[in-house]
Amino acid sequence: MSNGLSVQEIFDAHARYLWRALIGLGVPKSDADDACQEVFLVVHRRLADIDPTTLRSWLYGVCLRVASTHRRKLRTQREVPVEQLPELPVTETPFERTAAVQLQEELLRALEGLDENRRAAFVLYEIEELTLREVALALECPLQTAYSRLEAARTHVRQAFARRGQP
Amino acid sequence: MNGPQRLLETESGSLAEALKQARSQMADDAKLAQIASDLARQGVPLDPNAIPAAAGKWSVGAKVLAGTCGVLVLVTLGALLRPGSIKTATAPPSAAASTAIAPGARAAEPPDQPGRDSRQRPGQTAQAEAEPAERSDEAAPAPEATASAQSASPALAVEHDTAEARPASESRPSSAASLAAQTRSGSAISPAAPAPDSFRAPSSAAGKEDEIALLKDARAALAASPAQALALTERHRADYPRGALVQERELIAITALARLGQSSNAKQRADRFRKAYPRSAYLTQIDRVLAGR
Numbered sequence: 135m136s137n138g139l140s141v142q143e144i145f146d147a148h149a150r151y152l153w154r155a156l157i158g159l160g161v162p163k164s165d166a167d168d169a170c171q172e173v174f175l176v177v178h179r180r181l182a183d184i185d186p187t188t189l190r191s192w193l194y195g196v197c198l199r200v201a202s203t204h205r206r207k208l209r210t211q212r213e214v215p216v217e218q219l220p221e222l223p224v225t226e227t228p229f230e231r232t233a234a235v236q237l238q239e240e241l242l243r244a245l246e247g248l249d250e251n252r253r254a255a256f257v258l259y260e261i262e263e264l265t266l267r268e269v270a271l272a273l274e275c276p277l278q279t280a281y282s283r284l285e286a287a288r289t290h291v292r293q294a295f296a297r298r299g300q301p
Numbered sequence: 302m303n304g305p306q307r308l309l310e311t312e313s314g315s316l317a318e319a320l321k322q323a324r325s326q327m328a329d330d331a332k333l334a335q336i337a338s339d340l341a342r343q344g345v346p347l348d349p350n351a352i353p354a355a356a357g358k359w360s361v362g363a364k365v366l367a368g369t370c371g372v373l374v375l376v377t378l379g380a381l382l383r384p385g386s387i388k389t390a391t392a393p394p395s396a397a398a399s400t401a402i403a404p405g406a407r408a409a410e411p412p413d414q415p416g417r418d419s420r421q422r423p424g425q426t427a428q429a430e431a432e433p434a435e436r437s438d439e440a441a442p443a444p445e446a447t448a449s450a451q452s453a454s455p456a457l458a459v460e461h462d463t464a465e466a467r468p469a470s471e472s473r474p475s476s477a478a479s480l481a482a483q484t485r486s487g488s489a490i491s492p493a494a495p496a497p498d499s500f501r502a503p504s505s506a507a508g509k510e511d512e513i514a515l516l517k518d519a520r521a522a523l524a525a526s527p528a529q530a531l532a533l534t535e536r537h538r539a540d541y542p543r544g545a546l547v548q549e550r551e552l553i554a555i556t557a558l559a560r561l562g563q564s565s566n567a568k569q570r571a572d573r574f575r576k577a578y579p580r581s582a583y584l585t586q587i588d589r590v591l592a593g594r
Binding site for chain 1: 305307308309315316319322324326329332333335336346347582
Protein backbone atom coordinates (compact mmCIF):
# COMPACT_ATOMS: atom_id res chain seq x y z
CA MET A 135 0.00 0.00 0.00
CA SER A 136 1.94 2.93 -1.24
CA ASN A 137 -0.08 5.56 0.60
CA GLY A 138 0.36 3.85 3.99
CA LEU A 139 -3.34 3.87 4.79
CA SER A 140 -5.31 0.99 6.23
CA VAL A 141 -9.06 0.54 6.41
CA GLN A 142 -8.74 -0.05 10.14
CA GLU A 143 -6.93 3.21 10.67
CA ILE A 144 -9.46 5.15 8.63
CA PHE A 145 -12.36 3.42 10.34
CA ASP A 146 -10.99 4.16 13.81
CA ALA A 147 -10.38 7.80 13.07
CA HIS A 148 -13.40 8.66 10.96
CA ALA A 149 -16.26 6.16 11.16
CA ARG A 150 -18.09 7.80 14.04
CA TYR A 151 -18.05 11.16 12.29
CA LEU A 152 -19.01 9.81 8.90
CA TRP A 153 -21.97 8.06 10.50
CA ARG A 154 -23.08 11.38 11.94
CA ALA A 155 -22.54 13.16 8.62
CA LEU A 156 -24.69 10.63 6.78
CA ILE A 157 -27.60 11.48 9.06
CA GLY A 158 -27.04 15.19 8.56
CA LEU A 159 -27.02 14.56 4.83
CA GLY A 160 -30.47 13.05 5.00
CA VAL A 161 -29.96 9.33 5.59
CA PRO A 162 -32.54 8.21 8.15
CA LYS A 163 -30.99 6.98 11.36
CA SER A 164 -32.43 3.54 10.74
CA ASP A 165 -30.32 3.34 7.55
CA ALA A 166 -27.20 5.04 8.87
CA ASP A 167 -25.39 1.82 9.78
CA ASP A 168 -25.93 0.41 6.30
CA ALA A 169 -24.88 3.65 4.69
CA CYS A 170 -21.76 3.76 6.83
CA GLN A 171 -20.93 0.23 5.70
CA GLU A 172 -21.32 1.28 2.10
CA VAL A 173 -18.86 4.08 2.66
CA PHE A 174 -16.29 1.68 4.04
CA LEU A 175 -16.82 -0.84 1.27
CA VAL A 176 -15.82 1.96 -1.08
CA VAL A 177 -12.85 2.80 1.15
CA HIS A 178 -11.81 -0.85 1.02
CA ARG A 179 -12.05 -1.02 -2.77
CA ARG A 180 -10.37 2.30 -3.41
CA LEU A 181 -7.81 2.24 -0.61
CA ALA A 182 -4.81 2.23 -2.91
CA ASP A 183 -6.13 5.28 -4.79
CA ILE A 184 -6.70 7.46 -1.76
CA ASP A 185 -4.46 10.44 -1.32
CA PRO A 186 -3.75 10.83 2.41
CA THR A 187 -3.54 14.60 2.06
CA THR A 188 -7.16 14.85 0.96
CA LEU A 189 -8.45 11.84 2.86
CA ARG A 190 -11.07 13.69 4.85
CA SER A 191 -12.70 15.45 1.93
CA TRP A 192 -12.52 12.24 -0.10
CA LEU A 193 -14.33 10.33 2.66
CA TYR A 194 -17.04 12.98 2.91
CA GLY A 195 -17.32 12.97 -0.86
CA VAL A 196 -18.13 9.27 -0.65
CA CYS A 197 -20.68 10.05 2.07
CA LEU A 198 -22.38 12.58 -0.20
CA ARG A 199 -22.84 9.98 -2.90
CA VAL A 200 -24.00 7.29 -0.52
CA ALA A 201 -26.46 9.70 1.12
CA SER A 202 -27.72 10.85 -2.24
CA THR A 203 -28.34 7.26 -3.33
CA HIS A 204 -30.17 6.54 -0.08
CA ARG A 205 -32.36 9.60 -0.39
CA ARG A 206 -33.25 8.73 -3.94
CA LYS A 207 -34.07 5.17 -2.91
CA LEU A 208 -36.19 6.49 -0.10
CA ARG A 209 -38.13 8.77 -2.40
CA THR A 210 -38.78 5.90 -4.79
CA GLN A 211 -39.85 3.54 -2.08
CA ARG A 212 -41.96 6.18 -0.35
CA GLU A 213 -41.14 4.31 2.77
CA VAL A 214 -41.41 5.91 6.16
CA PRO A 215 -38.35 4.97 8.16
CA VAL A 216 -38.93 3.77 11.68
CA GLU A 217 -36.47 6.16 13.15
CA GLN A 218 -36.59 9.53 11.50
CA LEU A 219 -34.46 11.28 14.02
CA PRO A 220 -30.76 11.04 14.54
CA GLU A 221 -29.58 9.38 17.65
CA LEU A 222 -29.08 11.54 20.68
CA PRO A 223 -26.28 11.48 23.18
CA VAL A 224 -26.85 8.56 25.47
CA THR A 225 -26.26 10.43 28.70
CA GLU A 226 -29.39 12.49 28.62
CA THR A 227 -32.27 12.29 31.01
CA PRO A 228 -35.83 12.15 29.76
CA PHE A 229 -36.26 15.84 30.57
CA GLU A 230 -33.53 17.13 28.35
CA ARG A 231 -34.13 14.48 25.71
CA THR A 232 -37.37 16.19 24.80
CA ALA A 233 -35.68 19.53 24.29
CA ALA A 234 -32.86 17.97 22.32
CA VAL A 235 -35.28 16.08 20.07
CA GLN A 236 -37.13 19.29 19.31
CA LEU A 237 -33.94 21.05 18.32
CA GLN A 238 -32.85 18.14 16.17
CA GLU A 239 -36.20 18.14 14.48
CA GLU A 240 -35.95 21.83 13.79
CA LEU A 241 -32.50 21.55 12.31
CA LEU A 242 -33.41 18.55 10.16
CA ARG A 243 -36.57 20.27 8.99
CA ALA A 244 -34.56 23.31 8.06
CA LEU A 245 -32.03 21.16 6.19
CA GLU A 246 -34.81 19.34 4.36
CA GLY A 247 -35.73 22.65 2.75
CA LEU A 248 -32.33 22.89 1.07
CA ASP A 249 -31.17 21.35 -2.16
CA GLU A 250 -28.62 18.58 -1.89
CA ASN A 251 -25.55 20.70 -2.58
CA ARG A 252 -26.40 23.48 -0.16
CA ARG A 253 -27.33 21.01 2.49
CA ALA A 254 -24.00 19.24 1.99
CA ALA A 255 -22.07 22.51 2.23
CA PHE A 256 -23.85 23.37 5.47
CA VAL A 257 -23.48 19.94 7.09
CA LEU A 258 -19.83 19.52 6.15
CA TYR A 259 -18.86 23.01 7.25
CA GLU A 260 -21.06 23.68 10.27
CA ILE A 261 -21.40 20.21 11.76
CA GLU A 262 -18.44 18.25 10.44
CA GLU A 263 -16.12 21.25 10.71
CA LEU A 264 -14.34 20.71 7.43
CA THR A 265 -12.45 23.65 6.05
CA LEU A 266 -14.05 25.43 3.12
CA ARG A 267 -11.38 23.97 0.87
CA GLU A 268 -12.25 20.48 2.04
CA VAL A 269 -15.93 21.20 1.45
CA ALA A 270 -15.13 22.31 -2.09
CA LEU A 271 -13.09 19.15 -2.69
CA ALA A 272 -15.85 16.94 -1.32
CA LEU A 273 -18.45 18.69 -3.44
CA GLU A 274 -16.08 18.74 -6.40
CA CYS A 275 -16.77 22.38 -7.04
CA PRO A 276 -14.72 25.59 -7.02
CA LEU A 277 -14.06 27.23 -3.69
CA GLN A 278 -16.26 30.18 -4.53
CA THR A 279 -19.17 27.91 -5.37
CA ALA A 280 -18.75 26.08 -2.07
CA TYR A 281 -18.77 29.43 -0.33
CA SER A 282 -21.93 30.67 -1.99
CA ARG A 283 -23.69 27.36 -1.33
CA LEU A 284 -22.72 27.60 2.31
CA GLU A 285 -23.90 31.19 2.56
CA ALA A 286 -27.23 30.39 0.94
CA ALA A 287 -27.71 27.43 3.27
CA ARG A 288 -26.83 29.53 6.31
CA THR A 289 -29.33 32.17 5.39
CA HIS A 290 -32.00 29.55 4.92
CA VAL A 291 -31.27 27.81 8.24
CA ARG A 292 -31.03 31.11 10.12
CA GLN A 293 -34.37 32.20 8.74
CA ALA A 294 -35.93 28.87 9.61
CA PHE A 295 -34.79 29.22 13.21
CA ALA A 296 -35.76 32.87 13.43
CA ARG A 297 -39.29 31.99 12.33
CA ARG A 298 -39.56 29.46 15.11
CA GLY A 299 -38.35 31.95 17.66
CA GLN A 300 -35.98 31.55 20.55
CA PRO A 301 -36.78 28.94 23.19
CA MET B 302 -8.80 29.23 2.78
CA ASN B 303 -10.41 28.04 5.96
CA GLY B 304 -13.69 29.82 5.39
CA PRO B 305 -15.84 32.13 7.47
CA GLN B 306 -16.45 31.77 11.17
CA ARG B 307 -18.65 28.80 11.99
CA LEU B 308 -22.24 29.51 12.93
CA LEU B 309 -21.69 27.91 16.30
CA GLU B 310 -19.22 30.66 17.10
CA THR B 311 -21.40 33.48 15.95
CA GLU B 312 -24.93 32.34 16.69
CA SER B 313 -26.61 31.92 20.02
CA GLY B 314 -29.92 30.51 21.15
CA SER B 315 -31.72 27.59 19.64
CA LEU B 316 -29.73 27.42 16.40
CA ALA B 317 -26.43 27.21 18.28
CA GLU B 318 -27.92 24.62 20.60
CA ALA B 319 -29.20 22.58 17.65
CA LEU B 320 -25.77 22.65 16.03
CA LYS B 321 -24.16 21.60 19.28
CA GLN B 322 -26.58 18.71 19.52
CA ALA B 323 -25.92 17.73 15.94
CA ARG B 324 -22.17 17.69 16.51
CA SER B 325 -22.50 15.58 19.62
CA GLN B 326 -24.33 12.69 18.04
CA MET B 327 -21.72 10.35 16.74
CA ALA B 328 -21.96 6.60 16.32
CA ASP B 329 -21.36 4.95 19.67
CA ASP B 330 -18.91 2.16 20.23
CA ALA B 331 -21.49 -0.62 20.07
CA LYS B 332 -22.68 0.64 16.72
CA LEU B 333 -19.15 0.91 15.38
CA ALA B 334 -18.35 -2.60 16.54
CA GLN B 335 -21.47 -3.85 14.78
CA ILE B 336 -20.62 -2.04 11.56
CA ALA B 337 -17.02 -3.27 11.68
CA SER B 338 -18.19 -6.78 12.31
CA ASP B 339 -20.57 -6.69 9.33
CA LEU B 340 -17.82 -5.27 7.16
CA ALA B 341 -15.37 -7.92 8.32
CA ARG B 342 -17.82 -10.59 7.20
CA GLN B 343 -17.73 -9.06 3.76
CA GLY B 344 -13.99 -9.29 3.59
CA VAL B 345 -13.04 -5.81 4.72
CA PRO B 346 -9.92 -6.07 6.87
CA LEU B 347 -11.37 -4.74 10.11
CA ASP B 348 -11.10 -6.17 13.56
CA PRO B 349 -14.42 -5.62 15.33
CA ASN B 350 -12.76 -6.28 18.69
CA ALA B 351 -10.48 -3.34 18.15
CA ILE B 352 -13.32 -0.88 17.66
CA PRO B 353 -15.18 -0.42 20.92
CA ALA B 354 -12.97 2.26 22.39
CA ALA B 355 -13.46 5.75 21.09
CA ALA B 356 -10.92 6.59 18.45
CA GLY B 357 -8.20 8.76 19.83
CA LYS B 358 -8.73 7.57 23.38
CA TRP B 359 -6.53 4.53 23.04
CA SER B 360 -2.88 4.55 23.62
CA VAL B 361 -0.77 2.19 21.57
CA GLY B 362 -0.15 0.14 24.69
CA ALA B 363 -3.82 -0.19 25.36
CA LYS B 364 -4.43 -1.38 21.82
CA VAL B 365 -1.75 -4.04 22.11
CA LEU B 366 -3.02 -5.09 25.51
CA ALA B 367 -6.62 -5.33 24.38
CA GLY B 368 -5.60 -7.08 21.20
CA THR B 369 -3.71 -9.78 22.98
CA CYS B 370 -6.01 -10.11 25.96
CA GLY B 371 -9.27 -9.65 24.09
CA VAL B 372 -10.14 -13.30 23.83
CA LEU B 373 -9.10 -14.03 27.40
CA VAL B 374 -11.19 -11.14 28.69
CA LEU B 375 -14.27 -12.16 26.79
CA VAL B 376 -13.94 -15.75 27.95
CA THR B 377 -13.45 -14.64 31.54
CA LEU B 378 -16.37 -12.30 31.41
CA GLY B 379 -18.49 -14.87 29.68
CA ALA B 380 -17.91 -17.24 32.56
CA LEU B 381 -18.58 -14.64 35.20
CA LEU B 382 -21.52 -12.79 33.83
CA ARG B 383 -25.03 -13.82 33.14
CA PRO B 384 -25.67 -14.89 29.54
CA GLY B 385 -26.57 -11.94 27.40
CA SER B 386 -24.74 -9.36 29.43
CA ILE B 387 -22.09 -8.86 26.78
CA LYS B 388 -24.38 -9.54 23.91
CA THR B 389 -23.88 -6.15 22.34
CA ALA B 390 -20.16 -6.65 22.16
CA THR B 391 -20.10 -10.18 20.87
CA ALA B 392 -23.40 -10.84 19.15
CA PRO B 393 -23.09 -11.78 15.50
CA PRO B 394 -24.22 -9.10 13.09
CA SER B 395 -27.80 -9.24 11.97
CA ALA B 396 -28.47 -10.65 8.57
CA ALA B 397 -30.62 -7.68 7.69
CA ALA B 398 -27.82 -5.24 8.29
CA SER B 399 -25.31 -7.10 6.22
CA THR B 400 -27.48 -7.94 3.26
CA ALA B 401 -28.88 -4.50 2.69
CA ILE B 402 -25.70 -2.73 1.77
CA ALA B 403 -24.29 -3.99 -1.47
CA PRO B 404 -26.42 -2.19 -4.06
CA GLY B 405 -25.51 1.36 -4.66
CA ALA B 406 -22.14 1.17 -3.02
CA ARG B 407 -20.24 1.25 -6.25
CA ALA B 408 -22.23 4.23 -7.47
CA ALA B 409 -20.88 6.06 -4.45
CA GLU B 410 -17.30 5.80 -5.51
CA PRO B 411 -15.78 9.09 -6.46
CA PRO B 412 -14.65 9.27 -10.07
CA ASP B 413 -11.18 10.28 -9.21
CA GLN B 414 -9.05 11.62 -6.44
CA PRO B 415 -9.04 15.41 -6.52
CA GLY B 416 -5.85 17.29 -5.88
CA ARG B 417 -3.76 14.20 -5.64
CA ASP B 418 -0.16 14.62 -4.65
CA SER B 419 1.94 11.55 -5.15
CA ARG B 420 4.88 13.03 -3.30
CA GLN B 421 3.07 12.77 -0.01
CA ARG B 422 4.63 10.37 2.44
CA PRO B 423 2.48 8.00 4.48
CA GLY B 424 3.55 9.55 7.74
CA GLN B 425 1.83 12.75 6.82
CA THR B 426 -1.57 11.18 7.27
CA ALA B 427 -1.32 11.98 10.93
CA GLN B 428 -1.73 15.64 10.28
CA ALA B 429 -4.84 15.19 8.23
CA GLU B 430 -6.42 13.16 10.97
CA ALA B 431 -5.34 15.24 13.89
CA GLU B 432 -8.53 17.21 14.03
CA PRO B 433 -10.97 14.30 14.08
CA ALA B 434 -8.90 12.63 16.77
CA GLU B 435 -9.20 15.71 18.93
CA ARG B 436 -12.88 15.81 18.40
CA SER B 437 -13.25 12.21 19.40
CA ASP B 438 -11.47 12.97 22.64
CA GLU B 439 -14.03 15.47 23.66
CA ALA B 440 -16.80 13.23 22.51
CA ALA B 441 -15.79 10.15 24.39
CA PRO B 442 -16.60 11.01 27.95
CA ALA B 443 -16.71 8.84 31.01
CA PRO B 444 -20.49 8.85 31.14
CA GLU B 445 -20.66 6.53 28.19
CA ALA B 446 -20.88 4.16 31.08
CA THR B 447 -24.45 5.31 31.48
CA ALA B 448 -25.50 3.86 28.16
CA SER B 449 -27.69 0.92 28.87
CA ALA B 450 -28.76 -0.75 25.68
CA GLN B 451 -25.80 0.62 23.80
CA SER B 452 -23.11 -0.59 26.13
CA ALA B 453 -20.46 -2.39 24.19
CA SER B 454 -17.46 -2.70 26.37
CA PRO B 455 -17.01 -5.43 28.95
CA ALA B 456 -16.62 -2.76 31.60
CA LEU B 457 -20.13 -1.56 31.04
CA ALA B 458 -21.54 -5.02 31.04
CA VAL B 459 -19.84 -5.69 34.32
CA GLU B 460 -21.28 -2.58 35.85
CA HIS B 461 -24.76 -3.36 34.73
CA ASP B 462 -24.74 -6.85 35.93
CA THR B 463 -23.48 -6.00 39.33
CA ALA B 464 -25.56 -2.88 39.63
CA GLU B 465 -27.89 -4.34 42.22
CA ALA B 466 -25.66 -4.08 45.20
CA ARG B 467 -22.01 -3.42 44.74
CA PRO B 468 -20.49 -0.09 43.89
CA ALA B 469 -18.74 0.00 40.56
CA SER B 470 -15.31 0.03 42.11
CA GLU B 471 -15.92 -3.38 43.65
CA SER B 472 -17.51 -4.93 40.64
CA ARG B 473 -14.41 -6.14 38.90
CA PRO B 474 -14.51 -9.86 38.58
CA SER B 475 -10.85 -10.51 37.87
CA SER B 476 -7.70 -8.54 37.49
CA ALA B 477 -7.42 -9.32 33.79
CA ALA B 478 -10.97 -8.32 33.08
CA SER B 479 -10.69 -5.28 35.23
CA LEU B 480 -7.54 -4.13 33.52
CA ALA B 481 -9.05 -4.45 30.09
CA ALA B 482 -12.29 -2.95 31.29
CA GLN B 483 -10.47 0.09 32.57
CA THR B 484 -8.53 0.33 29.37
CA ARG B 485 -11.65 0.30 27.29
CA SER B 486 -13.81 2.64 29.27
CA GLY B 487 -11.17 5.16 30.17
CA SER B 488 -12.03 6.85 33.41
CA ALA B 489 -15.50 5.39 33.61
CA ILE B 490 -14.72 3.05 36.45
CA SER B 491 -11.53 4.52 37.68
CA PRO B 492 -11.63 5.52 41.35
CA ALA B 493 -10.46 8.97 40.28
CA ALA B 494 -13.47 9.46 38.05
CA PRO B 495 -15.79 12.26 39.08
CA ALA B 496 -18.49 11.10 41.44
CA PRO B 497 -18.61 7.68 39.80
CA ASP B 498 -21.56 6.32 41.73
CA SER B 499 -23.75 9.32 41.35
CA PHE B 500 -23.28 9.58 37.61
CA ARG B 501 -24.77 6.33 36.50
CA ALA B 502 -28.08 6.73 34.75
CA PRO B 503 -29.82 3.38 34.44
CA SER B 504 -32.24 2.52 37.19
CA SER B 505 -34.89 -0.06 37.74
CA ALA B 506 -38.44 0.76 36.79
CA ALA B 507 -39.49 0.35 40.40
CA GLY B 508 -39.16 3.51 42.39
CA LYS B 509 -38.99 5.75 39.35
CA GLU B 510 -42.04 7.68 40.39
CA ASP B 511 -40.59 8.16 43.85
CA GLU B 512 -37.41 9.36 42.25
CA ILE B 513 -39.29 11.92 40.19
CA ALA B 514 -41.32 13.02 43.21
CA LEU B 515 -38.20 13.45 45.29
CA LEU B 516 -36.60 15.70 42.71
CA LYS B 517 -39.82 17.63 42.22
CA ASP B 518 -39.77 18.37 45.95
CA ALA B 519 -36.13 19.36 45.74
CA ARG B 520 -36.81 21.71 42.86
CA ALA B 521 -39.83 23.20 44.62
CA ALA B 522 -37.72 23.82 47.72
CA LEU B 523 -35.06 25.71 45.78
CA ALA B 524 -36.69 29.12 46.02
CA ALA B 525 -37.72 29.09 49.67
CA SER B 526 -35.00 26.91 51.13
CA PRO B 527 -31.95 26.00 49.10
CA ALA B 528 -30.61 24.11 52.12
CA GLN B 529 -33.67 21.90 52.09
CA ALA B 530 -33.30 21.42 48.34
CA LEU B 531 -29.68 20.43 48.82
CA ALA B 532 -30.63 17.95 51.53
CA LEU B 533 -33.19 16.39 49.21
CA THR B 534 -30.61 16.03 46.45
CA GLU B 535 -28.34 14.31 48.96
CA ARG B 536 -31.16 11.95 49.75
CA HIS B 537 -31.59 11.33 46.05
CA ARG B 538 -27.89 10.57 45.79
CA ALA B 539 -28.14 8.05 48.61
CA ASP B 540 -31.38 6.45 47.46
CA TYR B 541 -30.83 6.50 43.70
CA PRO B 542 -27.11 6.28 43.05
CA ARG B 543 -27.95 4.99 39.58
CA GLY B 544 -31.12 6.96 39.11
CA ALA B 545 -32.40 8.08 35.76
CA LEU B 546 -32.40 11.71 36.79
CA VAL B 547 -28.87 12.22 38.04
CA GLN B 548 -28.27 15.17 35.75
CA GLU B 549 -31.42 16.86 36.93
CA ARG B 550 -30.33 16.28 40.52
CA GLU B 551 -26.92 17.74 39.90
CA LEU B 552 -28.46 20.85 38.36
CA ILE B 553 -30.66 21.31 41.43
CA ALA B 554 -27.74 20.70 43.79
CA ILE B 555 -25.51 23.16 41.97
CA THR B 556 -28.27 25.76 41.97
CA ALA B 557 -28.83 25.21 45.69
CA LEU B 558 -25.14 25.56 46.46
CA ALA B 559 -24.95 28.75 44.44
CA ARG B 560 -27.95 30.20 46.24
CA LEU B 561 -26.44 29.28 49.59
CA GLY B 562 -23.42 31.35 48.65
CA GLN B 563 -21.18 28.28 48.41
CA SER B 564 -19.90 29.30 45.02
CA SER B 565 -16.66 27.33 45.10
CA ASN B 566 -18.57 24.16 46.01
CA ALA B 567 -21.03 24.89 43.25
CA LYS B 568 -18.21 25.38 40.79
CA GLN B 569 -16.44 22.20 41.86
CA ARG B 570 -19.59 20.22 41.44
CA ALA B 571 -20.24 21.84 38.08
CA ASP B 572 -16.72 20.92 36.96
CA ARG B 573 -17.33 17.31 37.87
CA PHE B 574 -20.61 17.43 35.98
CA ARG B 575 -18.90 18.89 32.95
CA LYS B 576 -16.31 16.13 32.99
CA ALA B 577 -18.95 13.46 33.32
CA TYR B 578 -21.41 14.95 30.82
CA PRO B 579 -19.47 17.10 28.39
CA ARG B 580 -22.32 16.98 25.89
CA SER B 581 -25.17 17.65 28.27
CA ALA B 582 -27.71 20.29 27.40
CA TYR B 583 -27.87 21.03 31.14
CA LEU B 584 -24.49 22.70 30.87
CA THR B 585 -26.07 25.86 29.52
CA GLN B 586 -28.29 26.10 32.58
CA ILE B 587 -25.43 25.25 34.91
CA ASP B 588 -23.28 27.98 33.39
CA ARG B 589 -26.14 30.39 33.85
CA VAL B 590 -26.44 29.40 37.50
CA LEU B 591 -22.71 29.83 38.06
CA ALA B 592 -22.83 33.23 36.40
CA GLY B 593 -25.52 34.24 38.88
CA ARG B 594 -28.19 34.70 36.24
